[in-house]
Each structure stands twice: as structure tokens, then as C-alpha cells.
Amino acid sequence: MSKAWGVIATVIFSTNAIAESEFTPKLCGQHLQPLAWQPLSSLPNNAIDIQADDVEMQGKDSAEFSGNVVINTNKMSLFASSALIDKKQGLLNATGPLRYQDLFSDVNANALYADLDNTEISLLGADYQLTQQLGHGGAEKLSASQSKISLINSSFTTCPAQQPFWELEADSITLSKYEGWGETRNAVLKILNTPVLYIPYFTFPIDDRRKSGLLMPKIAPSSRYGLEIVLPYYWNIAPNFDATLSPRYMSNQGVQLNSEFRYLTEQHTGQLGIEFLEKDDSEPHLDERYLVHWNQQSYLSDNWRLRFDITNVSDDNYLTDLTSEYANETGTQLDRTAVLSYLGEHWLTDIKLQNFEVLGDHTESYAALPQITWRNREAYNALGLDFNLQGEFSYFSNSELLIEEASRFHIEPKASFSINNTAWSLLSEVSLLHTRYEQKGDLQNTVYNFDVSRTMPKVRIHGQLNFERDTQLFLLNGTQTLEPQVQYLYTPERNQENIGLFDTTKMQDDFYGLFREQRFSGVDRIAQANQITLGATTRIFDDRNQERFNFSAGQIIYLEDGVKPSAQSFDNQTNYNALFAAQTMIHWHRRWYFSAGIQYDADAKELIESHTTLDYKGDNNKLVQLNHRYASDVSGYEIDQVGLFSSLPINDNWQMIASYHRDLTTGRSVEVFAGVRYESCCWAIQLTGKRQIETDLNRTIHQDDAQFDSSIGISFVLKGLGGKSNYDIEQVLQQGLFSYRRPYFLNN
Template identity: 90%
Template sequence: MSKTWGVIAATLISSNAIAASESTPKLCSQYLQPISWQPLSSLPKNAIDIQADDVEMQGKDSAEFSGNVVINTNKMSLFASSALIDKKQSLLNATGPLRYQDHFSDVNANALYADLDNTEINLLGADYQLTQQLGHGGAEKLSASDSEISLINSSFTTCPTEQPFWALEADNITLSKHEGWGETHNAVLKILNTPVLYIPYFTFPIDDRRKSGMLMPKIEPSSRYGLEVVIPYYWNIAPNYDATFSPRYMSNQGLQLITEFRYLTEQHSGLLGVEFLEKDDSEPQLKERYLVHWNQQSYLSDNWRLSFDITNVSDDNYLTDLNSSYANETGTQLDRTAVLSYLGEYWISDIKLQNFEVLGDHTESYAALPQITWRNRKAYSALGIDFNLQGEFSHFSNDTLVITEATRFHVEPKASVSINNYAWSFLSEISLLHTRYEQKGDFAGTDYQSDVSRTLPKVRLHGQLNFERDTQFFALGGTQTLEPQVQYLYTPERDQKSIGLFDTTKMQDDFYGLFREQRFSGVDRIAQANQITLGATTRLFDSKNQERFNFSAGQIIYLEDDVKPSAQSFDNRTNYNALFAAQTMVHWHRRWYFSAGIQYDADAKELIESHTTLDYKGDNNKLVQLNHRYANDVSGYEIDQVGLFSSLPINDNWQMVASYHRDLTTGRSVEVFAGVRYESCCWAIQLTGKRQIETDLNRTIHQDDAQFDSSIGISFVLKGLGGKSNYDIEQVLQQGLFNYRRPYFLNN
């Protein structure tokens, strides 16, 4: 069962319990009490209002009422055939058929006796209905007080129908109004009136507060794990601390323990997860297999922040073999980062410690220990010119590469003039980039040097025009815009072969990337530039100012052959001399959304990358998404894949989901997922099946050698016994190698 975070007065809020409001509203709203009981507004405090057809006094302190007796106090109402009140002893006896109501319950019973001073009420032969949440049943004796309801020889169910799908029958059931939980002794769980399980002691929620206890188990057979059974236990340590222990049995691997500890204080919030498998029967050559994940965010003061995210695994194939919610099974590295941030009045600075655990046969990354960056929070202005300064100091280390250690100092002052108007904007910038390196290692036979300094200027001019007009295009009766833009970028040539690559990689070549002032992340490579970028965007807005269509296209024009990417690239496969990029979005109806993008090398007449997505999203979790993506070179392979996500509700109770992805290059499916779910106001069951390519980071697998994993899973929830039924269809469709991504709507 998933848990979510919330912060209210430094208290953890978790979804380990279920209340009536958490049940599917469309399914259960008809069964909820529309109006809870309220006392008479004109009734004085501690007074008793009695109405009856006949009254017979029995001395000064007692009276017997008969015929349509109605008794009201500030805490309850009673409708009975007859009633006897002893004022001296504060006792009330009533015979039925009678009806009793208070803030928490609505009860039909045969008889009642109560102590009015202590507000203790006992009802015999009771049929009760909780009014603050779903829950009803019968009891030989029902005792109610301000704090709890006690049921003797009783039953309880959250199923609203007269013939419930499930019910608990017990010698004793106690419902705590203050704690929000119920507990049973000597209970029998019945499904369709058939006993299925004897439970000596059991607790369950009656509202949305948390309590320690068993969560719903997971049962899923698969070709990889065999029979997989997960039985989680939730420990509610304190309002701001909790933990979950999840023994996971896999018939092919063995017994794994998955634990998670969460904490929340005024200054810190975090999560510590530990997974441990002492012996993997499917990998006998391996010793203990484990994963440790620690994530924390800290607000040390108004100016200082601290965060860290650390994940460590025992072996490269841990994630692909065992999976984990803390990392992606298809990832090739684990990030370990700690950042101390200072947010001052004039300066912002980050002190970062970072290294990576590289999984599989990949080049080890450099560790940055530390990396200190700073920048001014607000530009200094003089004579209409804005002056900014940013810089960085970093120390890198990696014993497995030629450059084993390196220290980098970078400083970048910038002067800029910007003009912003409704109809146009213009930005001119000039920067001076100075970087100094001290590098250590055995540089024999390489171009690397121990001490390197590099200084070069950078000039960027960017202008944009904004046109708009009224239009009837698409019969929208709205506005069309045209936003042409042009950029000139100049950076002189510098020989950078003597500098290593520590945290630098080529960035994405999309439409927005055409107008970046650099082609690489980091500063180890600053590309020579003498180029003009031309581009334009047009948009259509309807009469309600909602964007219905846009189209953007642009291309870089290199003014010299020496500045073309292929002439200065450190990776010729990912550079194109005449890159054309375009993208579009069509949102012609609130339920339909189309998006597409393309990157094309106009010089070589070669398609580089493309993507297309068509979405339909209706009511009641109805959605269909068709997508296609193409890339001409991903680790030496061509990627040409089509995909389908769908959710098809049959009615209010039945829902079907499916996803399918096929590789057109190899002519085979790469992932198939299907599921069906039945959900009522009382219970829910979900059956899923999937087949997907396995990942093995211990060896190189070619496309023709791929192996598949198939599995079938089933989950079953009895609502009101600790199971959560909040069904998120988008979350279900993210359980795989290919995740469903909801379209982005600016006006949502």
C-alpha cells in the first residue's frame, strides 16, 4: 500500500487507513448519511426535553412516559414506546421498538438503559449505523459513551447493502471515537456469509487516522520471481515518525526484508529505506544483496538549506534482479548527492558533494568533492547596464581514469542590456569566461596538461517580435500570435584538448536548445560559435484565452565552416551541421491533445529524432494515448517504437487498462501490460499481467538476445479493514519500462 506525505502542524499524515470519504464518491455517496444528528438549538445546557402522549409521575423524582416518547439532550435523541426517568439517580430506561441518535451513531434497538450523569448508554438488540463514516452491524448489546462504542456478540461491516460482501462477527467489538480505530476479540471474517478466517485479535480503522497494523498483502506469480508474496506491517511510532516492514517471499530468490522509516520535525523531513536479502537462490555466487536509500531535506534557518539523496546497492544487477521503488531498474548509475545552500540578500551559493555508482559495463564518472557555486541574487545596475557574476570551484577525482584528480576554478562576469516591451524584446550580453585547471595523472601519450588556463569572451544578441491578430481559424473566434526571433552567438576558438571532461555532456537538440548560449553542460567544453539562429512560433488562442494550437520551428546557420559542430566535436555521432528543429501542439478539444516534435539534419538529409503523441482523456478514468518515437542513434542502435496506453471503464464498477509497446526495427513487442479491476463501495479486486524485456547490466545484450519476464499479479481489498481503494489509473499505467505521461495543459 502506498503512503503519502503531508505536513499539518508538524504531523505526519498517512493513507494507511480508510474512511468513508476515501471510498470512491460515485460508488458510495448514495449510502452516506446526508445530514448528521444535531441537538435541539433551543435546548439549554444539561437540560432534558421530553415529549410523550401520556405521563405518570411516580413520586417526586421519577416519571413514566408512554406513547410516542421523544427525549432530547445536548448529546442524544431518543424515540421510544415508553420510558422511565429517575431524576434522583439520573437513570433512564426505555423500551422499544426505539431509535437512538447521537453525533456518531444511529441505532434501532429493543431496549435502552442509561446513566445520564456519566453519559453511558446501553442498548439491547441493537442494529447500528455509524454516521461519520461507512460502518454498520448488529449487536446483542451496544454500550455508548463519549469516547467509544462497545459491541457484545456483534457484527461490523462497511458494506452498505443489507447482504454485505464481507463482515466481521466477534464476541466483542470496540469502536474508539477519539482514536478513530476499532478492535475485535475472537472475530470471524465472513465473505458472502461464509466464514473464511478466524482472528483472535484484530484492529481496523474507522476514520483516516493512522495506527500500527498489517497492510494489504501482494501476491504475484512471475517467471522471474516465481511466486511473490509481500506482507507489509505498518508501525505508527509517533505523529511524526513511522515505519513499514515488508517481508517479501520470492520462491526463486528467497526471503527479502524491505523496511522504510520516515520522519518529520520542524527543521527536517526524510526517509530511510533498507532492503536486505541474505541469500539469493537464483544467484548462488553472490553474497548478501542489499539496498540502502536515504533522502532528507532540512531547513536550518532562513538562509541555510541542506538536502541529500543517497542510494547504494550491493551489486550492479540488484535493481534489475529485485526491483526497488527507490531507483529505476533501467538506470545505469546511482546518484549520491549532498547540497548545503545559502540564500543571502545579495548572494546565493551551493556547496555540493556528489559521486555516482556506475552500474554495469560503463565508464566510471568523476566524483565532485566538493563543488562550490555562487552567483549574485540581484544584478547590479549602472547606466542602464546590468552586471552579474557567477563562479565555481570544484575538485574531481576518479582513480580509474587517466586524469585521477582535477581542481577547477571558473569565474564568469557578465554585462547585459535588456529591453522588454509588449510588442518586442531585445537582449544583448557580453561575458568573459575564465577557467583554470590543475590536473593530476599519467599524461604520457595524451594531450592533457597539468596546469591549464582558458579565457575567452562570449557575445549573445537575442531579439523577438510579438504580433497578434483576431482570427476565426478553427472557428475559435480568438487570437493568433506570431513570434519570430533571431539570435546571434559568438565565441572564439580555444584549444581545449588539454582539458579533461569531468561533468560535461552535450545537451538536447530541440527547438528551445537552438537558442541556448552553449551546446554543452558544464564548462569543460565551450564550443566555438559564430552563428545565427532563426526561429518563430505561432499560437492560436480561443475566446477564453486558452491555447489551442502552437507551432515552432528554427534552424542554426553557421557563418564559418570552422564553427560547425562536426569540425570541433568530441563525439561526431551526436553533432549536425544544419540542425532543423520543430514542434507543435494541437488542443482543439478539452479531451483531445496532440503533440509532436522533430529534429532533422538538413545538410545530410537525415532524420535525427522525432516523437508524436495523441491523447484522449474522458470522464471516469477513460483515456487513450497513442505514441511514436524515433532516434537514429541510441548507444549504436536505431530506436523506432510505437506505443499504446488505454483505460476503458466498462461501468461504475469495472475498469480495464492496457499498454503495448512494439519495436518496429526488430519487429517485436518490448512491453505488454493489461489489467482489469472491479471496485464497489465495499471491496475491490485487481488482476494484472505483464511481459517486458529483462535488463542485465552484468553483460552486454544485443537486440536479438533479449529475454522477457512475464508475471501475473492480483490485489484484493476489503474496504474498511485497512485497505486503501483510492484507484489512480495513471499510477497503474506507470508500472513498467515505459511510463504514461499525462499531457501538459497550461490552462489546467
């Protein structure tokens, strides 16, 4: 059952300055601003060079020039019909039509009055063009000094056309050269020469520097929030500190206050974000709703590093109801981690505090308070062997689980022998894994023990051969490699059912996973192994050493039934024996990519997972991707889905984007996204429509019960009032549940 369609209309103004690179030659063509003026290279300092058809002296200190007057100083140039210069007082009067140029502006005017000693100039009836950034307009009077340009009864726009799409008309406009900002008083914003907005006072950027002040609001009526208005205020506290306060009015929910503080010092860089809604009118049973996010990276000394990332929300559905830029609205847990690292001469040590806030009806996680890991920085060499040591101490707690507290000590010495040659390599490793647990809780009549010690050896032998030959297959003057590899892994059986699962999960089964030395992350479960893994990779490179093709395939062969995954249950997950995995990439043309992978249970003759992706990437954001993904068991469901991403430019100004995903198992679409965009040198508008499965973390939604949320969005950008289009097609296609993934990043 689908919800009614809602409409989201967004008008975007930001305070980021518009650089010339924003306006590509295809969009702006010949309208780019002229090059900045340069003084005559041969002119001495404080000298005035004057050329004219006629000159008439008026005493010793003044003269009148007429006919094609050209005046040059180190700070400006002037072309005029006539000019009067008073050398003693440093005054210059000129009549036009005239043209004035300096480092900042290029002006056509009717008359000019200048104080050359103080470099203060006034022009009447001026049409001006900024030369160090986009901007032009007209003014009844233009006054220029070394620090600013003042415009009286004037207009301003960054649209390069003579009849701009938008412009500001104001009683006064001041452009500060040194501060990089403009301000207007009693301004009217006109679009297509039609007044649309009166602004008593307004500031805007003319370069990339920052300034405190109100940012332009966001207005977005929608079916979810009703009328949404965001009015942000930017506070430039210091060059290395700033903050943004953004009151957000939502007619369906209430008033939310969002704030962000950023800081940068010699040792620390970080960001603190707080979002607070005192009362949500759409959820009256809830108390205050809030989000707090804090991340920081610190370089305490040459040896010590500190980083932490903390996000906390008031309730499970905060992200799905109110959204936030600090977390994914479809995420099921928030990570809160702090890590203190020591980089010593011989040892590397991490002291980590980690906790998870689980959202919705999902399994609770343990907090690690703390988890201390260490390993030697370089191997110790003796008797031709390399000796390494790594270890860990962890303390886990969660009062809501059966095992409420647990401490774990793990140490793992390893001896290895390796040979690395261009043609072949060999690695032999012998490890001793010792782990001790102390577990606390109501463990009577359970499989868990209070004290557990587990010791086991592990043997791993891995070898690889590297063959190479010239080939004409697929291309001329190519090189083909063949890289067979074999691994033997042995770990004896140990009873581990009396140990809880604190930070351990099953790792992904793909081709590279076949050659891992463990099946699980963490050490709560160490899989019994007596197995051989066989695999090989072949690659083809062109004459520029670019990889055009690869194919990898491998399989694990278990030497006894007791070591097969099906004989070692783990957290009620499905296990597969005789796992075969293969993957390939074909890049036969610079614009075409093909990628595929498969995982297959050779014993049960069952397909486990597969993916296939075909990409075409052309010029001007042209993109088409077809993909298919299959998984036999995801939370008890079979997933069989096909998808399409596309970006099709119609011409230099128009662009269409679309994505579509369909579930073949249920025979329905699971996400549809489409949009059309028009972008010119001066403005841009984008219309998008989206329909996707609605997320509700407070209840489990089965495939047959899924509900859909549909919406239409409109965004409008005026370039030059700070608005940037920033139209990255890959970023736009990240907006749904299924995100676009670039070629070579398709497997994980």
C-alpha cells in the same frame, strides 16, 4: 525467447482509513451513511426534553412515559415505545422498538439502559450505523460512552448494502471515538457470508489517525520469487516520528527485512529506508544484498538550507532482481548528493558533494567532492548596463579513470543590455569565460595536460518581435500571435582536447535548444560558435485566452565551416549541421490533443529525431493515446517505435486498460500490458498481464539478443479494512518500460 508465464496473486489490506470521498456516488449511490446527528438548537445545557402520549409519575424523582416517546438531550436523541426515568439517580430504561442517535452512531434496538450522568448507554439487540465514517453492523449488546463503543457478539462492515460483500463477526468489537481505531477479539472474516479467515486479535482504522500494530499481510506467489509473503508492522513512535518493519519471505530467494523510518521536526524532514537480504538462494555466489536510502531537507536558518539524497545498493542487479520503491529498476546509476545552500542578501552559494554509483557495464562517473558555485543575487547596474558574476570551484576524483583527480576553477563575469517591451525585446550580452584546471594521473603520452588555462569571450545578441491580430482561423473570436526571433552567438576557437570530461554532456537539440548559449552542460567543453539562429512561433488563443494551437520552427545557420558541430567532435557522439527543429501543439477540442516535433539535418538531408502523439481524454478515466517516436542513433541503433495507451470504462464498475509498443525496425513488440478491473463501493479486483524486455545490468543486451519477462498479476482490495483502491489510471499506465505521458508533457 520468452520465459514461461508466471502468476502473481496479491491480496491487499492497508491501514489507511476510508473517507467518504473514496466511495463515489456512482459506485455507492444512496448507500452513503446518513448525516451526523445534531442536538436541538433550542435545548439548554444539561436539560432533558421529553415528549410522550402518556406519562405516569412514580414519586417525586421518577416517571414512566409511554406511546411515541421522544427524549432529547445535548448528547443524544431517543425514540422509543416506553421509557422509565429516575431523575435522582440519572437512570433511563427504554423498551422498543427504539432508535438511538448521537454524534457518532445511529442505532435501532430492542431495549436501552443508560446512565445519563456519566453518558453511558447500553442497547440490546442493536443494529447500528456509524455517522462520522462508514461502518455498520449488528450486536447482541452495544455499550456507548463518550470515548468508545463496545459491541458484544457483533458484526462490522463498511459495505453499505444490507447483505454486504464482506463483514467481521466477533465476540467483541471496540470502536474508539477518540483514538480513531477499532479492535476485535475472536473475529471471523466473512466474504459473501462464507467464513474465510479466523483472526484472534485485529485492529483497524475508523478514521485517518495512526496506531502501532501489525498491518495486514501481502501474499503474492510468482514465478520470480516463488511464494512471497510480506508481514509489515507499523510503529507510531510519536506524532512526528514513525517506522515500518516489513519482513519479506520469498521461497526462491530467502527472507528479506525491509524497514523505513520517517521524521519531521521544525527544521528537518526526512526518510531512511534499509532493505537487507543476508543470503539470496537464487544467487549463491553473492554475499549479503542490501539497499540503503536516506533523504532529508533541512531549514537551518533564514539563510541556510541543507538537502541530501543518498541511495546505495550492494550489487548492480539488486533493483532488477528484488525491486524497491526507492529507485527505478531500469536505472543505470544511483545519485548520491548533498547540497548546503546559502541565500544571502547579495550572493547565492551552493556547496555540493556528489557521487554516482554506476550500475552495470556503463562509463564510470566522477565524484565532485566538493563543487562550490556562486552567483550574485541581483545584477549591478552602471552606465545603463547590468553586470553579473558567477563562478565555481570543483574537485573531481575517480581512481579508476585515466585522470584520477582534477580541480577546476571557473569564473564568468557578464555585462548585458536589455530592452523589454510588449511589442519587442532585445538582449545583448558579453561574457568572459576563464577556466583553470589541475589534472592528476598517468598523463604521459596522452593528449591531456597537468595544468590547463582557457580564456575566451562570448557574445550573444537575441531579439524578438511580438505581433498580434484577431483571427477566425480554427475558431471564432480568436487571437493569433506571431513571434519571430533571431540570435547571433559568437565564441572563438580554443583547443580543449587536453581537458578531461568531468561533468559535461551534450544537451538536447529541440526548438528551444536552438537558442541556447551553449551546446553542452558543464564547462569542460565550450563549443566554438559563429552562428545565426532564426526562428518563429505562432499561437492561437480562444476568447477565454486558452491556447488552442502553436507552431514553432527554427534553424541554426553556421557562418563558417569550422564552427559546425561535425568539426567539433565530442565523446564520439554523432553531430549534425544546419540543424532544423520544429514542434506543434493542437488542442482543437477540450478532450483532444495533438503534439509533434521534428529535428532534421538540413545539410545531410537526414531525419534525426521525431515524435508524434494524439491524445483523447474523456470522462470516467476514458483515455486513448497513440504515439510514434523515431531516433536515428541511440547507442548505435535506430529506434522507430509506435505505441498505444488506452483506458476504456465499460460501465461504472468495469474498466479495461491496455498499452502496446512495437519496434518497427526489428518488427516485434517490445512491451505489452493489459488489465481489467472491477470496482464497487465495497471491494475491487484487478487482473493484469505484462510482457516486456528483461533487464540485466551485468551484461550488454543487444536488440537481437533481448529476452522477455511475462507475468500475470491479481490484486484484491476490501474497502473499509483499511484497503483503498486509489485507482489512478495514469499511475497504472506508468508500470512498464514506456510510461504514459500527459498532454503538454510530451517533448522531453
